[in-house]
Amino acid sequence: MKKNVFRVLIMAACFLSMESCADLDLPSDGRLTLEDMFSSYQRTRNYYHSCRSFFPEKGFTYQGSRAPLASFTDEGHDASDGVNGAVNDWYNNRTSATNNPIEGSYSWTHYFQGIRKCNTFLTSIKDPNIATAYIDEDEKNGWIGEVLVLRAYYYLQLIKKYGGVPIINTPYEVNHDFSKDRRATFEECADFIIADCDAALALPEGGSANTGFRWNINDNERGVITRAFAYAVKSQTALYAASPLWSTGGTKYTWERATEITKEALDQCLTHGFQLFTTKPPEDVAQNAYAYYFILRSDPSRSVDKETIFESLSARTNVWKFAGTPITEGAEKAGFGPSQELVDAYGMQATGEMPVLGYTDGDHVQPIINTAAGYDPMNPYVGRDPRFYASVYYNNSPRSLTSGVIEKTLYPLNFAATKNNVTVSGTNEVKLVTTSSDPWVHTTTLGKAIAAGQKRVISFEYKSNKTVNNAEFFFCVAGGPQGGVSTGENITIQQAGEWTRFEYDLSSAITKWGFGVNSNGGQAPQNHFLRFDLTSGAGYEITIRNFQIESFTPPPAPVAVETFVGGNCGISSNITQTRFTRTGYYLRKFNNYKSGVNVDGDGLMKIFRLAELYLNFAEAASNSVGADAAVASKANGAAALSAREAVNIIRARAGMPALPTGLSKEVFQIRYRNERQVELAFEEHRFFDVRRWKILGETDKFVSGMRITKNGNSYIYNRFKLQDRGTNVDKYLLSPIKLSEVSKMLSFTGVNWQNPGW
Structure with missing residues (x-):
């Protein structure tokens, strides 16, 4: 039958050699029939895999500018603004139905081609006259579930960009009447998407570990669509459908x-x-778990990363290359630079408050400072949300975290019998309880000398029923304290119900006091020990484990990212200089500082x-x-x-x-x-x-940046506005449908499918 003819090497053009949303499954020249395709387990499996081939990769993928989607938002401004390409067109309002800078490879046509594949598979695999290959029922259900959710996901990408689109759930026959096609509403599309996901979730999970539409997959099954993916599609679809644009x-x-x-x-x-x-x-x-998450590749088995539901399959973000700092080896351009508006959105860690509540002027250069936040405009990058440090390179932020490997020598210490007004119990986990004023306890001796010229840190893990104030440490020899930390240091050990690491750097105290008597050439002899003065009263209970001194020579300080005018990564408004930020900031999220021309360790x-x-x-x-x-x-x-x-x-x-x-x-x-x-x-x-x-009209007219000038050892911070874009008007709420598609469907249906304003 004609409807069962299928070409293995299917072409993108189908109806009269033209791309169209409507040309989703026109038959070909009969080189292979669908019966041939679905009579073989391996060919059926290959066809199922081909339905995934339309899955979009995210990252620096937008046309020739190699820009992320963030470059086309109020999240930032791209340094390719003066170069012909997608960014320049967007910033100069040159978007049209024939030139959409953000469409890239993942267009209306692309997703409908993927939908065509899914429709053919779903129709054929369920037809006993076509699908004659023996396939385990659990495995077949797994394939069907995945393809249903893939079709739903492709539709979700379409409606996010274009609004309602035609709903097509069967392969088109040669004699299909295109005049009957219509654009469905957003709500109808949402219904279809959620129904596909529900149909997949209604399938049994399967009886074996590697088949069926499942929750859990193995690490070698990267790219398999899971039940979690189906629920994520439902969640996002429902949220969008209830939002003001579509509700x-x-x-x-x-x-x-x-x-x-x-x-x-x-x-x-x-x-x-x-x-x-x-x-x-x-x-x-x-720097922290949030930063680590975005450079660590997910493991589909969720043995370590239990947060990721689905990750891009192959395209690393390549921040180091396409949005790299000028001091990054192999970086080609500065690319996307975060905006001042985004930087203002990161709260203050101590108070949890937003530092900036808005702007008193139309150019966003006069911020409304939240006086309750603890924000200092003269030190704007101090005390911010940890996600800020994981996401943005700012002035004087370290380009790398270390410049070499730290090799430590450890001096484990236990507590000795000599003590005053403190009880000591336990071995590996030692509990100290103060009973009166001036409690202190001696440790065992170092056992080996601490060499001069190194950094010395006291460290241990502890739990404490109260905050310990006025704690002190002394280097001692027989006869009492000699040197070490001076009285009045007021070392604080915070109350903690869970094991917490404590560190105290002895280096400055040693520089001031030395190691006391019997030191040899600037060394702490092996018979030295510590006296640990807890606090000044009774009733303090602190449990300690792994009490030790760590001795090491730290690596050189990392090179700082200097975004001030004239700095090594200084801001530039010269449109010919694509290697320098336009906003005063560089992208750090996804970026592994170790990435460069020899290794790409950036996240997906x-x-x-x-x-x-x-x-x-x-x-x-x-x-x-x-x-x-x-x-x-x-x-x-x-x-x-x-x-x-x-x-x-x-x-x-x-x-x-x-x-x-x-x-x-x-x-x-x-x-x-x-x-x-x-x-x-x-x-x-x-x-x-x-x-x-x-709220597009409020957010995307332009963005602002921070121009910093160095004045001796201090800095002067000046906010400034970047160019108007003209991309915040209502027609930009939806993307334009490609003119060739609109023209064809107008000729078929007599209805103009184009979105408003285009």
Whole structure:
């Protein structure tokens, strides 16, 4: 039959040799029939794999400019603004139905070609007259589930860009009547997407470890679509459908329904072992868990990374190359530079408050400083949200974390019998309890001399029922304290219920006091020991393990990123200098400082991750029941959760204080949107968020930067406005459909499918 003819090497052009949304599965010259294709297990499996080949890679992928999507948002400004290409066209408002700078490879045609593949597979695999190959039922269900969700995902990408699109769920026959085609509404498309995901989730998981539509996959199955992926698609679809851009009177996608769908997606992932990534990295690898997460490639088995639902398959972000600092080996251009508006969005760690509440002028050079935040405009990068340091290179930030390997010599110490007003119990974990004033205890001797010219640090892990103030350490020989830390140092050991690392650098004290009597050529002899003075009173209980002195020669200080005018990475407004930032900042997120021409260790973009599901739920729930009302769970083992609690879980991972209870709906919305902005920065969310919230007119007219000049040992900070873009008007809420597609469908249907304003 004609409808069963299929060409293995299928061409993009089908109907009259033209690309079209409508030409999704026209038959070919009969070189292979569908019966031939689906009569073989291997050919069927290959066809199933081909449905994945339309999956988009995220990163520096936008046309010839090799820019990220962030370059086309208020997240930043690209240093390729003066070079012909996508960035220059966007910033100069040269977008049209024939030239869309952000369409890139993943266009209307691209996704419909992927949908065509999925339609052919789903129709054929279920037809017993076509699919005659023996395939294990669990394996077949796994393929069907994956392809259903892939089709849903391709449709989600289309509606995010273009709004409602034609819904096509069967292969087109040769005699298809294109005049009957129509653009569905956004709501109808959302229904279709969620129905595909539900159909996949209704399939059994399978009876064996490597087949079926599953939650868990192995590390060698990277790229397999899972049940978590299906729930993530549902969550994002429902959130978008309930958002102001698409939520119209009478829509079924209310905030209440979005809350139900997003909560189910979050709960299902949590009950199946997903967790936020909290692994502390080695100090020479990344600054914190958040930074580490974005340079560490995910492991699909989730043995280490339990947060990632799906990650780009092959394209590393290449920040070092396409948005690198001028002092990065092999960097080709500065590329994307974060905006001052984004930098202002990172809160203060001590207070949890936003440092800047807005601007008193239209150019964003006069910030409204939040006096409760603890922000110092003369030291603007001190005390900020840890995600800031993981995401942005700012003036005098270290380009690398270390310049070499630290080799330490350890001097383990135990506690000796000599003590005063303190009880000592235990061996590996020693409990010290003070009984009166002036409590102190001696340690065992060093055992070997500490050489001069090195850094010496006292370290241990501890738990303490109270904060210990006025603690002191002394180097001692028989007869009492000699040198060491002077009285009045007021060393503080904070109260801690969990094991906490304590460090105290002895170097300055040794420089001042030496090692006391019997020292030899600037060394601490092996018979020296420490006296540990705890505090001045009774009732302090501190448990200590791994008490030691660490002796090492630290590596040279890392080279600083100098973004001040004339610095090694100095700001430049010269459009011919693409190697220098336009905003005063460089991109750090995803960037492994060890990357260069010989190794690319930059991270891959996350397509879906658990943090997004927390934020999706928080947005929906705060709009439906308020910020503080707990929403019950339908999943076994999942707890009730409020919008505020969901946001605070994200903030806690980052090391930020919790949002308080009782925030008004308006204030919580500001704080929630701010949280989404910094947590998901540069991950291709902001472009769509400001559109679905219908705040594009407020955010994307231009961005600002920070021009810093050095004055002796101090700096002068001046905010400035970059060029107007003209891309914040209403027509930019949706992307233009390619003119050739619009013209063809106008001729077929008599209806203009083009989006407003294009």
